[in-house]
Amino acid sequence: MDNSTGSNVGSNAANHADGRVRYSYNSDIPVLAHLNLKVMHRSGKEAERLLCDFMRDKPRGVIADYDYKSFRTWLKERLEIPPEDTLGMSNRDHANLLIKDDQSFWLTLACIESGKLRTSRNIPWGVPQLDLIYPPEVDLVHPADDPQTEQTRARSSVPAEVETPPPRNISHSSARSNGRSVTRSDSGEFNPDSVIGASTPPRIERPGTSAGSAIVISSEDTPEAPEDPGEAGGGTDDQVEGVGDEEEDEGTEGNASSVDNHPVLEEMDDVFPEVSDSNPTWAQVCKFFGCPLDAEEYRLPYLEVPLRHYQLFAAWSMLTQHPRNGISSVMLGDEPGLGKTAEVICVLATFRYMHQAWEEVQEEWERKNLPMGRRKHLAKDDQADDAECPSQGRSKYGFQCPCVKAGYPHRIVREIENYPCIITCVPEGIDHWLKELDKFLGQSSEISVTVYHNDWRKVKGIRHDQAAMIRTRALAGEHVIFEGGDGPGLPGCLIKPPRNGSRNIIIVSQLMARKLVQLYDDNTRTWNGPFKGDVANRARGRTFRQNMLAASWVVFDECQHYHGGRNSVTTPFRALQDLTQTNWSHARRDQGTTMAIGITADFLVTGPPLWRPFIRHAEECNGTKELKLGPIKKLADLDEFENYWDYVVRYRHDENRRDAVNQRTEGLRELFRTFVPKTIIARRYDTKWFGKPILDVPVEIQDRRHDSSGTGAAHEAMSTLCARVRAWADMEFNEQLGQFQMGRRADEPDREEEQRKALLRAAQGNAGGNMPRAFVALQRSTTYPTLARLWVERVVADGEFAATAINMLASRVTDMIYGHSEVDREAVLAILRESPFWGYIDELRSNSPKYQALCGYIDEMTGLNGEDTAPPQGPPDGSGIRHMLAFHNTITSAFITFMLLYVDYPSLDFIFIHAGLSPKERGELASYVQQDCTTECRNKVVVSTYRLFGSGFNLFRANYCILLDQPRTKAIQEQAFRRVARGGQQQKTRLIQLYDGRNLPEAILRLQSTNRAELSGMGYAGAMINWDDFIIAEGKGKEKATATATASGSGSGSR
Incomplete structure (x- = not known):
């Protein structure tokens, strides 16, 4: 560190043996007093200096005491940066904050001092650091590179690839400015270095920012981040080497649009009619699958497990979506526990066997001289409208034979070609998908499942290796010239499905989806098309780039975690765009059909913001045709309804805006009446099916208020x-x-x-x-109020609250517990004692009414051991042993709960799920929870966060589910409870929501999740909190409590 002038840090300075000066960070001193300035030149040079070295001789105690001119003079001497040039932030999220004069310099320092601009940490000195870069990000965009420079310079810096050109169209003239077409007559220049892809599109605005915004800051210690910090607003491919995923556990839960919208849906109840026996569609479903009309469940010949009637209905709806509605997207939003995974597996398996049956039909149709007596199928031509396949009754598949041209199976195999299927999911869901596919498909050799992810790279037969790539690689067809975009044309080829393509299912995590597609890039093909013209002549004999992966079905599981925003396309949906552009039918010489299925119970709860990527895909596959989805004719039409939705959600409690809210609600009703039935399948447990709830699994949620102490x-x-x-x-x-x-x-x-x-x-x-x-x-303090004291009094360093520090210690603990056949309890306790929170274990325990309540439920659960050893009260394995799930918003609270329970209940089996565990390990622990028990087994208690374990896992072997923090949305709460209260649960469930009415964030969320009628009954007029309930008034005799921060050996009060 450059310290050529005297420092004002004073007592913070300490000399090392080697003569270096180390500045210890004293948090009681204002942050600017020990701020380090680090400037990086893009040439690779860098320099750093303490801010206090630029303080004027006679400071007045204001930010202007720091001399900007001296700072720029030093910068010119060290890095030869002209004083009049602009400096920027090295963090791209802060790209709009520029330093170009003394005013902007002082504004930046003011933002740091107020906490609006977070600094990094200098290593190894440990002081806060402001990272600057020259030239700034916005100066890297030049008019020659970006036709909209004046607009884009005012916007956030976003990678150009977040916006992908629409699909190419094959025609003699390009139908779209950004699309492509194939022509047989070409002229113009051909660039041999060009690749298939339009020119770089203009940069677009990051969601949540505007042209006038100055700072966009990401806090490292806000509770719970998405799996990928970039997925909520654009996604990133900057991951670890190979095929793995990095994780963080701090930030925001889900996306900005994921708010509690159930009160909006209350206004839409009448737009969802129940399914009854008068509905003719059910008869079509039965004819399609060959099942009886009165079937409540039915096992298809190629599945090992029977499906319920409502599941068959959903599978039929997805399979026939394109033939019925001409739409390439479908959103599956059934409530958690209704079997969405089973419904999708049914779709993929049925599609595979339909193409196998279609191959048999085609083979017979090609044998024109085959005698009528030896034919198994209808003739190709002259079929009657009500014709049936002569061998339908003997079919080994059960579904309607695709030889019937009037039937949906025939249209499905003709419109959706025989390509592989891809399942995209969060890493934690991979193991779940593998187990469910094995459960429903059995040991069938007809369908092959592979995984593209780092955790499975050494698992033979599962990893997506070279042999799997060969099986799934498309075949090259006719060589053509793709027109459109900004150039005269690019060489390429149409493609054909690989043999038995649909028998392959590839599972990939959402962050690795695009890397999977890029594995199939082929740069070795030589263009030899028959066309004439300058472009064709220049292309002939040259190599061109062609991607050789196409898909028939692409599934997006738990897509609420990575759906993107209005102006951003996340990594998995960019991969979908790549797959769509590759899928150009050799047989039809037009855009092939790539079906997209979204899976999440949040489709109706989150509303239009979550629908956007699927409408975008439908539009791209539709070419120049208008979508016929009620008021949605094109993607841009969704903007108005998304604005309606946001307005109603925000102001539904505001009596002054009642008319405006009602007007927008009526607009949403029209959207729900016309759009939802064609695109979304969303049923709840109490949805009526022939007059009865489709599944009778009662959910009785008990709210329990446990306020923190009003003193101390x-x-x-x-x-x-x-x-x-x-x-x-x-x-x-x-x-x-x-x-x-x-x-x-x-x-x-x-x-x-x-x-x-x-x-x-x-x-x-x-x-x-x-x-x-x-x-x-x-x-952070919603369960443990002591954490507020530790933070305010700076007893525990700020970084110790962050997920990184928690996960490092937690990983050592879980390695000790799960990595050995016998657990060394003392060794685990020795690791826990290293936690900065261990010294306050007694205070954390005694000051937490929620923790005391949790202990009460654990005592209740263990007290039932040996009693009610069979359903409906006890577990079906006859052991009488019950298990519990405990969820938090933050990993900090979850770790403290695990630590306290491990001390207080030495005889129980605790499972702590944190981000340091790989997705594969989390899946294995979920399977461990689901194992049958004997009377000798211990009760299991799982402790985790909503994001890490609160969705995507079937955990119905447990029957206690305790939510210690109020979730941010109703959907998150519902997902967590549905881990145990779901189909397959045979025990009586205990679903408990704890909340602290004296904690401000929890009080706000409680009010937000309460509908208008309940608010009125509670005496609230506008869903507003009273500050006096949370802030101690001056002069009212605040008592100065003493901290009970005594170190504890093994913790007192052991149970």
């Missing part, structure tokens, strides 16, 4: 944090008031309304870079 040091700390949050909410109001006074806002803001909106954004994790750190600390 922890309560004072939470009051201090609430005061800071209130100050931040006031700042948000003042900012909006300033916008109004400057004429940038039409209506005058209301203080309470602006505070409400700001608090709601923060509670749902949607405040972005404007999230106050005090609010994050309150969120």
